[in-house]
Amino acid sequence: MAQSSNSSFFSEEELDKLKSDCKTDGLEAASLLIQKKLEELDNTEFNIAVTGESGSGKSTFINAMRGFQSDDEGAAKTGNTLTTTEPIGYKHPNLLYVYLWELPGIGTKHFPADKYMKKMELKRYDFFIIISQSRFTENDAKLVKEIKQLRKNFYFIRSKIDGDLNTFEMDGRKVNTAEELDKIRNYYVDNLNEAIASPTVFLISNFKVNQFDFPVLNKSLSDIIKNSEKEVPILSLPNTTLEIVEKKRKWLKKQIRVWATLSGAAAAIPVPGLSFSCNIRILVAGLIHCRNCLGLDVASLQRLAKMAGKPVEELKSVVKTPLVGEINEEFVKRMLLHTDFLGISVAEAAIDIIPIVGTIFGAGSSFYMTYKLLSNALDDLIENALRVVKVAFGTD
Numbered sequence: 001m002a003q004s005s006n007s008s009f010f011s012e013e014e015l016d017k018l019k020s021d022c023k024t025d026g027l028e029a030a031s032l033l034i035q036k037k038l039e040e041l042d043n044t045e046f047n048i049a050v051t052g053e054s055g056s057g058k059s060t061f062i063n064a065m066r067g068f069q070s071d072d073e074g075a076a077k078t079g080n081t082l083t084t085t086e087p088i089g090y091k092h093p094n095l096l097y098v099y100l101w102e103l104p105g106i107g108t109k110h111f112p113a114d115k116y117m118k119k120m121e122l123k124r125y126d127f128f129i130i131i132s133q134s135r136f137t138e139n140d141a142k143l144v145k146e147i148k149q150l151r152k153n154f155y156f157i158r159s160k161i162d163g164d165l166n167t168f169e170m171d172g173r174k175v176n177t178a179e180e181l182d183k184i185r186n187y188y189v190d191n192l193n194e195a196i197a198s199p200t201v202f203l204i205s206n207f208k209v210n211q212f213d214f215p216v217l218n219k220s221l222s223d224i225i226k227n228s229e230k231e232v233p234i235l236s237l238p239n240t241t242l243e244i245v246e247k248k249r250k251w252l253k254k255q256i257r258v259w260a261t262l263s264g265a266a267a268a269i270p271v272p273g274l275s276f277s278c279n280i281r282i283l284v285a286g287l288i289h290c291r292n293c294l295g296l297d298v299a300s301l302q303r304l305a306k307m308a309g310k311p312v313e314e315l316k317s318v319v320k321t322p323l324v325g326e327i328n329e330e331f332v333k334r335m336l337l338h339t340d341f342l343g344i345s346v347a348e349a350a351i352d353i354i355p356i357v358g359t360i361f362g363a364g365s366s367f368y369m370t371y372k373l374l375s376n377a378l379d380d381l382i383e384n385a386l387r388v389v390k391v392a393f394g395t396d
Protein backbone atom coordinates (compact mmCIF):
# COMPACT_ATOMS: atom_id res chain seq x y z
CA MET A 1 0.00 0.00 0.00
CA ALA A 2 1.15 3.45 -0.77
CA GLN A 3 2.22 5.72 2.03
CA SER A 4 2.56 9.39 1.51
CA SER A 5 5.77 11.14 2.31
CA ASN A 6 6.07 14.86 2.77
CA SER A 7 9.72 15.31 3.40
CA SER A 8 12.26 16.38 0.88
CA PHE A 9 12.35 13.86 -1.91
CA PHE A 10 16.01 13.02 -2.14
CA SER A 11 18.16 12.53 0.91
CA GLU A 12 21.85 13.32 0.74
CA GLU A 13 22.62 9.60 0.51
CA GLU A 14 20.12 9.08 -2.29
CA LEU A 15 21.62 11.93 -4.18
CA ASP A 16 25.12 10.45 -3.79
CA LYS A 17 23.81 7.07 -4.88
CA LEU A 18 22.16 8.67 -7.85
CA LYS A 19 25.41 10.23 -8.94
CA SER A 20 27.44 7.05 -8.50
CA ASP A 21 24.78 4.88 -10.17
CA CYS A 22 24.96 7.23 -13.03
CA LYS A 23 28.73 6.95 -13.28
CA THR A 24 28.84 3.17 -13.04
CA ASP A 25 25.60 1.98 -14.64
CA GLY A 26 24.75 4.94 -16.79
CA LEU A 27 21.60 6.88 -17.31
CA GLU A 28 19.22 3.97 -17.00
CA ALA A 29 19.95 3.30 -13.33
CA ALA A 30 19.60 6.92 -12.34
CA SER A 31 16.40 7.39 -14.27
CA LEU A 32 14.86 4.37 -12.54
CA LEU A 33 15.36 6.00 -9.16
CA ILE A 34 13.94 9.30 -10.40
CA GLN A 35 10.99 7.46 -11.91
CA LYS A 36 10.33 5.79 -8.55
CA LYS A 37 10.46 9.14 -6.82
CA LEU A 38 8.06 10.68 -9.30
CA GLU A 39 5.64 7.87 -8.67
CA GLU A 40 5.86 8.58 -4.95
CA LEU A 41 4.48 12.03 -5.68
CA ASP A 42 1.23 10.36 -6.60
CA ASN A 43 1.08 8.31 -3.44
CA THR A 44 -1.16 10.62 -1.63
CA GLU A 45 -3.92 8.61 -0.09
CA PHE A 46 -5.91 8.62 3.11
CA ASN A 47 -6.41 5.02 4.14
CA ILE A 48 -9.18 4.00 6.48
CA ALA A 49 -9.03 0.47 7.91
CA VAL A 50 -12.36 -1.19 8.66
CA THR A 51 -11.75 -3.86 11.27
CA GLY A 52 -13.56 -5.94 13.91
CA GLU A 53 -14.53 -9.54 14.45
CA SER A 54 -15.47 -11.82 11.59
CA GLY A 55 -19.09 -11.49 10.59
CA SER A 56 -19.55 -8.11 12.31
CA GLY A 57 -20.56 -6.58 8.97
CA LYS A 58 -17.36 -5.01 7.65
CA SER A 59 -17.94 -5.93 4.00
CA THR A 60 -21.60 -4.99 4.17
CA PHE A 61 -20.65 -1.64 5.72
CA ILE A 62 -18.20 -0.84 2.93
CA ASN A 63 -20.83 -1.79 0.37
CA ALA A 64 -23.36 0.44 2.09
CA MET A 65 -20.90 3.36 2.07
CA ARG A 66 -20.34 2.84 -1.65
CA GLY A 67 -24.02 2.46 -2.43
CA PHE A 68 -23.70 -1.21 -3.35
CA GLN A 69 -25.80 -4.23 -2.51
CA SER A 70 -24.02 -7.53 -1.88
CA ASP A 71 -24.83 -8.99 -5.29
CA ASP A 72 -23.76 -5.93 -7.29
CA GLU A 73 -20.71 -6.21 -9.48
CA GLY A 74 -17.69 -4.75 -7.71
CA ALA A 75 -19.28 -5.13 -4.28
CA ALA A 76 -17.32 -6.63 -1.39
CA LYS A 77 -18.20 -10.29 -0.76
CA THR A 78 -20.40 -10.77 2.30
CA GLY A 79 -21.67 -13.90 3.98
CA ASN A 80 -22.43 -15.97 7.01
CA THR A 81 -19.08 -17.71 7.04
CA LEU A 82 -15.56 -16.30 7.03
CA THR A 83 -15.35 -14.37 3.77
CA THR A 84 -12.49 -11.88 3.91
CA THR A 85 -8.99 -13.25 4.46
CA GLU A 86 -6.70 -10.42 3.36
CA PRO A 87 -6.93 -6.61 3.37
CA ILE A 88 -8.83 -5.31 0.36
CA GLY A 89 -8.98 -1.62 -0.55
CA TYR A 90 -12.03 0.12 -2.02
CA LYS A 91 -12.21 3.68 -3.31
CA HIS A 92 -14.41 6.01 -1.30
CA PRO A 93 -17.39 6.93 -3.50
CA ASN A 94 -16.98 10.69 -3.42
CA LEU A 95 -13.75 11.56 -1.66
CA LEU A 96 -10.79 11.40 -4.00
CA TYR A 97 -7.72 9.67 -2.61
CA VAL A 98 -9.70 8.16 0.26
CA TYR A 99 -9.71 4.37 0.50
CA LEU A 100 -11.70 2.07 2.74
CA TRP A 101 -9.73 -1.09 3.52
CA GLU A 102 -11.54 -4.14 4.77
CA LEU A 103 -9.26 -6.08 7.07
CA PRO A 104 -9.98 -9.74 7.80
CA GLY A 105 -11.88 -10.47 10.99
CA ILE A 106 -9.87 -10.56 14.21
CA GLY A 107 -10.01 -13.55 16.54
CA THR A 108 -10.78 -16.41 14.14
CA LYS A 109 -8.73 -19.59 14.07
CA HIS A 110 -7.04 -18.17 11.01
CA PHE A 111 -6.22 -14.90 12.76
CA PRO A 112 -6.02 -15.06 16.55
CA ALA A 113 -5.58 -11.55 18.03
CA ASP A 114 -1.79 -11.63 18.49
CA LYS A 115 -1.09 -12.93 15.03
CA TYR A 116 -3.58 -10.40 13.66
CA MET A 117 -1.79 -7.38 15.13
CA LYS A 118 1.51 -8.50 13.62
CA LYS A 119 0.13 -9.47 10.22
CA MET A 120 -2.11 -6.50 9.58
CA GLU A 121 0.55 -3.80 9.96
CA LEU A 122 -2.00 -1.42 11.40
CA LYS A 123 0.47 1.47 11.33
CA ARG A 124 -0.01 1.70 7.58
CA TYR A 125 -3.49 3.14 8.02
CA ASP A 126 -4.48 6.70 8.82
CA PHE A 127 -7.76 6.06 10.60
CA PHE A 128 -9.76 3.11 11.91
CA ILE A 129 -13.35 1.99 12.06
CA ILE A 130 -14.01 -0.89 14.44
CA ILE A 131 -17.29 -2.72 13.88
CA SER A 132 -18.97 -4.81 16.55
CA GLN A 133 -22.21 -6.71 16.12
CA SER A 134 -23.52 -7.54 19.56
CA ARG A 135 -21.14 -7.26 22.54
CA PHE A 136 -17.92 -5.45 23.31
CA THR A 137 -15.44 -8.32 23.12
CA GLU A 138 -11.90 -8.94 24.26
CA ASN A 139 -10.82 -8.66 20.62
CA ASP A 140 -12.48 -5.23 20.35
CA ALA A 141 -10.58 -4.15 23.46
CA LYS A 142 -7.31 -5.39 21.98
CA LEU A 143 -7.90 -3.46 18.76
CA VAL A 144 -8.64 -0.28 20.70
CA LYS A 145 -5.46 -0.71 22.73
CA GLU A 146 -3.31 -1.31 19.67
CA ILE A 147 -4.73 1.67 17.77
CA LYS A 148 -4.21 3.88 20.80
CA GLN A 149 -0.63 2.75 21.06
CA LEU A 150 -0.10 3.76 17.45
CA ARG A 151 -1.51 7.20 18.40
CA LYS A 152 -4.17 6.90 15.73
CA ASN A 153 -7.88 7.58 16.03
CA PHE A 154 -10.92 5.41 15.44
CA TYR A 155 -14.69 5.37 15.33
CA PHE A 156 -16.56 2.54 16.92
CA ILE A 157 -19.60 1.18 15.11
CA ARG A 158 -22.28 -1.09 16.48
CA SER A 159 -23.86 -2.69 13.39
CA LYS A 160 -27.08 -4.69 12.83
CA ILE A 161 -29.30 -2.34 14.86
CA ASP A 162 -32.21 -3.33 12.60
CA GLY A 163 -31.77 -6.87 13.93
CA ASP A 164 -32.08 -5.72 17.55
CA LEU A 165 -35.33 -3.91 16.81
CA ASN A 166 -36.71 -6.89 14.88
CA THR A 167 -35.93 -9.18 17.76
CA PHE A 168 -37.99 -7.04 20.13
CA GLU A 169 -40.89 -7.19 17.71
CA MET A 170 -40.69 -10.96 17.22
CA ASP A 171 -40.40 -11.38 20.96
CA GLY A 172 -43.62 -9.40 21.33
CA ARG A 173 -41.88 -6.80 23.50
CA LYS A 174 -43.14 -3.25 23.38
CA VAL A 175 -40.09 -1.07 23.83
CA ASN A 176 -39.21 2.56 23.59
CA THR A 177 -36.81 2.47 20.64
CA ALA A 178 -34.89 5.60 21.61
CA GLU A 179 -34.32 4.26 25.12
CA GLU A 180 -33.13 0.90 23.84
CA LEU A 181 -30.71 2.56 21.45
CA ASP A 182 -29.37 4.71 24.29
CA LYS A 183 -28.82 1.57 26.36
CA ILE A 184 -26.75 0.00 23.62
CA ARG A 185 -24.77 3.19 23.07
CA ASN A 186 -24.06 3.66 26.77
CA TYR A 187 -22.96 0.06 27.09
CA TYR A 188 -20.29 0.59 24.44
CA VAL A 189 -19.30 4.04 25.70
CA ASP A 190 -18.79 2.58 29.19
CA ASN A 191 -16.57 -0.17 27.84
CA LEU A 192 -14.57 2.18 25.67
CA ASN A 193 -14.21 4.73 28.46
CA GLU A 194 -11.71 2.45 30.11
CA ALA A 195 -9.37 3.07 27.21
CA ILE A 196 -10.24 6.55 25.92
CA ALA A 197 -12.10 9.68 26.99
CA SER A 198 -15.30 10.60 25.10
CA PRO A 199 -15.37 7.74 22.60
CA THR A 200 -17.53 8.10 19.49
CA VAL A 201 -19.99 5.24 18.99
CA PHE A 202 -22.33 5.02 16.01
CA LEU A 203 -25.31 2.67 15.93
CA ILE A 204 -26.14 1.68 12.38
CA SER A 205 -27.90 -0.76 10.12
CA ASN A 206 -25.97 -1.45 6.96
CA PHE A 207 -29.28 -1.94 5.18
CA LYS A 208 -30.68 1.45 6.18
CA VAL A 209 -28.20 4.14 5.29
CA ASN A 210 -30.66 6.96 5.94
CA GLN A 211 -31.51 5.81 9.43
CA PHE A 212 -30.01 5.62 12.91
CA ASP A 213 -26.46 7.07 13.03
CA PHE A 214 -25.49 6.33 9.44
CA PRO A 215 -26.03 9.90 8.14
CA VAL A 216 -24.08 11.50 11.02
CA LEU A 217 -21.34 8.92 10.62
CA ASN A 218 -20.92 9.96 7.00
CA LYS A 219 -20.75 13.61 7.92
CA SER A 220 -18.27 12.99 10.77
CA LEU A 221 -16.03 10.95 8.53
CA SER A 222 -15.75 13.85 6.06
CA ASP A 223 -14.87 16.14 8.98
CA ILE A 224 -12.15 13.76 10.17
CA ILE A 225 -10.64 13.85 6.72
CA LYS A 226 -11.04 17.62 6.55
CA ASN A 227 -9.25 18.13 9.85
CA SER A 228 -6.60 15.56 9.21
CA GLU A 229 -3.03 16.73 9.30
CA LYS A 230 -2.49 14.98 6.01
CA GLU A 231 -2.70 17.32 3.08
CA VAL A 232 -4.32 14.97 0.67
CA PRO A 233 -7.79 14.70 2.18
CA ILE A 234 -8.13 18.48 2.27
CA LEU A 235 -7.02 18.64 -1.31
CA SER A 236 -9.64 16.13 -2.30
CA LEU A 237 -12.57 18.06 -0.84
CA PRO A 238 -14.81 19.99 -3.19
CA ASN A 239 -14.36 23.78 -2.98
CA THR A 240 -17.52 24.58 -1.10
CA THR A 241 -16.09 27.41 1.02
CA LEU A 242 -13.41 30.09 0.70
CA GLU A 243 -11.77 28.58 3.78
CA ILE A 244 -11.22 25.25 2.01
CA VAL A 245 -9.54 27.04 -0.90
CA GLU A 246 -7.23 28.88 1.51
CA LYS A 247 -6.36 25.65 3.29
CA LYS A 248 -5.56 24.09 -0.05
CA ARG A 249 -3.22 26.98 -0.81
CA LYS A 250 -1.22 26.19 2.32
CA TRP A 251 -0.80 22.51 1.43
CA LEU A 252 -0.08 23.11 -2.22
CA LYS A 253 2.65 25.62 -1.31
CA LYS A 254 4.25 22.90 0.76
CA GLN A 255 4.02 20.41 -2.08
CA ILE A 256 5.53 22.91 -4.49
CA ARG A 257 8.62 23.07 -2.29
CA VAL A 258 8.87 19.29 -2.59
CA TRP A 259 8.57 19.47 -6.36
CA ALA A 260 11.19 22.18 -6.54
CA THR A 261 13.54 20.11 -4.39
CA LEU A 262 12.95 17.15 -6.62
CA SER A 263 13.66 19.23 -9.67
CA GLY A 264 16.84 20.60 -8.08
CA ALA A 265 17.93 17.07 -7.30
CA ALA A 266 17.30 15.90 -10.83
CA ALA A 267 19.35 18.80 -12.13
CA ALA A 268 22.20 17.95 -9.79
CA ILE A 269 22.91 14.79 -11.73
CA PRO A 270 25.48 15.49 -14.39
CA VAL A 271 23.59 13.96 -17.28
CA PRO A 272 22.72 16.29 -20.11
CA GLY A 273 19.15 15.91 -21.23
CA LEU A 274 17.94 13.96 -18.24
CA SER A 275 17.46 16.93 -15.95
CA PHE A 276 15.63 18.83 -18.63
CA SER A 277 13.08 16.14 -19.48
CA CYS A 278 12.68 15.29 -15.85
CA ASN A 279 12.02 18.91 -14.93
CA ILE A 280 9.48 19.42 -17.65
CA ARG A 281 7.67 16.33 -16.39
CA ILE A 282 7.74 17.68 -12.85
CA LEU A 283 6.28 20.98 -14.02
CA VAL A 284 3.54 19.29 -16.06
CA ALA A 285 2.64 17.02 -13.15
CA GLY A 286 2.76 19.90 -10.67
CA LEU A 287 0.55 22.21 -12.73
CA ILE A 288 -2.05 19.52 -13.41
CA HIS A 289 -2.06 18.55 -9.76
CA CYS A 290 -2.55 22.15 -8.53
CA ARG A 291 -5.22 22.85 -11.15
CA ASN A 292 -7.18 19.69 -10.33
CA CYS A 293 -6.84 20.06 -6.55
CA LEU A 294 -8.29 23.53 -6.91
CA GLY A 295 -11.26 22.10 -8.77
CA LEU A 296 -10.59 23.99 -12.01
CA ASP A 297 -10.57 21.00 -14.33
CA VAL A 298 -13.72 20.43 -16.35
CA ALA A 299 -14.91 17.40 -14.36
CA SER A 300 -14.53 19.18 -11.00
CA LEU A 301 -16.30 22.29 -12.28
CA GLN A 302 -19.17 20.14 -13.43
CA ARG A 303 -19.39 18.37 -10.06
CA LEU A 304 -19.33 21.67 -8.22
CA ALA A 305 -22.00 23.18 -10.48
CA LYS A 306 -24.21 20.21 -9.71
CA MET A 307 -23.66 20.62 -5.97
CA ALA A 308 -24.41 24.33 -6.17
CA GLY A 309 -27.42 23.81 -8.44
CA LYS A 310 -26.04 26.27 -11.02
CA PRO A 311 -25.29 25.84 -14.73
CA VAL A 312 -21.62 24.97 -15.25
CA GLU A 313 -21.32 27.86 -17.77
CA GLU A 314 -21.90 30.32 -14.95
CA LEU A 315 -18.91 28.90 -13.08
CA LYS A 316 -16.78 28.67 -16.19
CA SER A 317 -17.44 32.33 -16.99
CA VAL A 318 -15.31 33.51 -14.05
CA VAL A 319 -12.40 31.17 -14.80
CA LYS A 320 -9.82 33.27 -16.56
CA THR A 321 -6.58 31.34 -16.77
CA PRO A 322 -4.93 29.41 -19.60
CA LEU A 323 -4.29 26.66 -17.04
CA VAL A 324 -7.81 25.28 -17.51
CA GLY A 325 -6.87 23.94 -20.93
CA GLU A 326 -4.66 21.01 -21.74
CA ILE A 327 -1.36 21.06 -19.82
CA ASN A 328 1.40 19.18 -21.61
CA GLU A 329 5.10 19.56 -22.26
CA GLU A 330 4.55 21.99 -25.13
CA PHE A 331 2.33 24.17 -22.96
CA VAL A 332 4.97 24.25 -20.21
CA LYS A 333 7.73 25.13 -22.66
CA ARG A 334 5.62 28.03 -23.89
CA MET A 335 5.02 29.09 -20.30
CA LEU A 336 8.73 29.04 -19.60
CA LEU A 337 9.32 31.47 -22.40
CA HIS A 338 6.63 33.75 -21.10
CA THR A 339 8.37 35.79 -18.43
CA ASP A 340 5.09 37.38 -17.30
CA PHE A 341 3.85 34.05 -16.15
CA LEU A 342 7.00 33.35 -14.28
CA GLY A 343 6.77 36.72 -12.62
CA ILE A 344 10.45 37.40 -13.10
CA SER A 345 12.27 40.17 -14.87
CA VAL A 346 13.80 39.74 -18.29
CA ALA A 347 17.27 40.08 -16.78
CA GLU A 348 16.54 37.25 -14.34
CA ALA A 349 15.00 35.23 -17.13
CA ALA A 350 18.09 35.55 -19.26
CA ILE A 351 20.07 33.74 -16.62
CA ASP A 352 17.59 30.98 -16.03
CA ILE A 353 15.46 30.41 -19.07
CA ILE A 354 18.22 30.13 -21.58
CA PRO A 355 19.73 27.09 -19.87
CA ILE A 356 16.25 25.65 -19.41
CA VAL A 357 15.38 25.62 -23.03
CA GLY A 358 18.88 24.49 -23.74
CA THR A 359 19.94 21.28 -22.14
CA ILE A 360 21.63 21.46 -18.77
CA PHE A 361 20.89 23.66 -15.85
CA GLY A 362 22.23 23.68 -12.32
CA ALA A 363 20.51 22.41 -9.21
CA GLY A 364 20.05 25.88 -7.75
CA SER A 365 18.42 27.50 -10.73
CA SER A 366 16.29 24.46 -11.39
CA PHE A 367 14.91 24.62 -7.88
CA TYR A 368 14.30 28.33 -8.31
CA MET A 369 12.56 28.08 -11.68
CA THR A 370 10.30 25.24 -10.63
CA TYR A 371 9.42 27.03 -7.43
CA LYS A 372 8.72 30.33 -9.18
CA LEU A 373 6.68 28.89 -11.98
CA LEU A 374 4.52 26.67 -9.79
CA SER A 375 4.06 29.33 -7.10
CA ASN A 376 2.92 31.91 -9.62
CA ALA A 377 0.63 29.41 -11.29
CA LEU A 378 -0.77 28.56 -7.85
CA ASP A 379 -1.56 32.22 -7.10
CA ASP A 380 -3.34 32.49 -10.43
CA LEU A 381 -5.31 29.30 -9.84
CA ILE A 382 -6.28 30.33 -6.31
CA GLU A 383 -7.69 33.65 -7.54
CA ASN A 384 -9.81 31.76 -10.05
CA ALA A 385 -10.91 29.14 -7.52
CA LEU A 386 -12.03 31.83 -5.07
CA ARG A 387 -14.10 33.49 -7.80
CA VAL A 388 -15.70 30.15 -8.63
CA VAL A 389 -16.69 29.52 -5.00
CA LYS A 390 -18.21 33.00 -4.77
CA VAL A 391 -20.27 32.49 -7.90
CA ALA A 392 -21.27 28.95 -6.97
CA PHE A 393 -22.30 29.58 -3.39
CA GLY A 394 -22.76 33.34 -3.25
CA THR A 395 -20.23 33.68 -0.42
CA ASP A 396 -18.06 36.73 0.02
Ligand SMILES: Nc1nc2c(ncn2[C@@H]2O[C@H](COP(=O)(O)OP(=O)(O)OP(=O)(O)O)[C@@H](O)[C@H]2O)c(=O)[nH]1
Nearest residue numbers: 054055056057058059060078079083084105160206
Ligand atom coordinates in the same frame (compact mmCIF):
# COMPACT_ATOMS: atom_id res chain seq x y z
N1 LIG B 1 -29.46 -7.40 9.83
C1 LIG B 1 -28.24 -6.99 9.49
N2 LIG B 1 -27.38 -7.88 8.97
C2 LIG B 1 -26.15 -7.44 8.60
C3 LIG B 1 -25.78 -6.08 8.77
N3 LIG B 1 -24.51 -5.96 8.35
C4 LIG B 1 -24.11 -7.19 7.91
N4 LIG B 1 -25.11 -8.08 8.07
C5 LIG B 1 -25.07 -9.51 7.74
O1 LIG B 1 -24.05 -10.11 8.53
C6 LIG B 1 -23.40 -11.14 7.80
C7 LIG B 1 -21.90 -10.88 7.81
O2 LIG B 1 -21.65 -9.70 7.12
P1 LIG B 1 -20.27 -9.39 6.38
O3 LIG B 1 -20.37 -7.99 5.91
O4 LIG B 1 -19.94 -10.45 5.43
O5 LIG B 1 -19.29 -9.48 7.64
P2 LIG B 1 -17.70 -9.30 7.65
O6 LIG B 1 -17.37 -8.58 8.92
O7 LIG B 1 -17.25 -8.69 6.41
O8 LIG B 1 -17.21 -10.82 7.77
P3 LIG B 1 -15.76 -11.43 7.42
O9 LIG B 1 -15.30 -10.83 6.14
O10 LIG B 1 -15.98 -12.89 7.33
O11 LIG B 1 -14.87 -11.06 8.57
C8 LIG B 1 -24.00 -11.13 6.42
O12 LIG B 1 -24.97 -12.14 6.32
C9 LIG B 1 -24.65 -9.76 6.31
O13 LIG B 1 -25.77 -9.74 5.46
C10 LIG B 1 -26.72 -5.17 9.34
O14 LIG B 1 -26.49 -3.98 9.54
N5 LIG B 1 -27.95 -5.69 9.66
Ligand SMILES: [Mg+2]
Nearest residue numbers: 058059083084
Ligand atom coordinates in the same frame (compact mmCIF):
# COMPACT_ATOMS: atom_id res chain seq x y z
MG1 LIG C 1 -15.93 -9.41 4.95
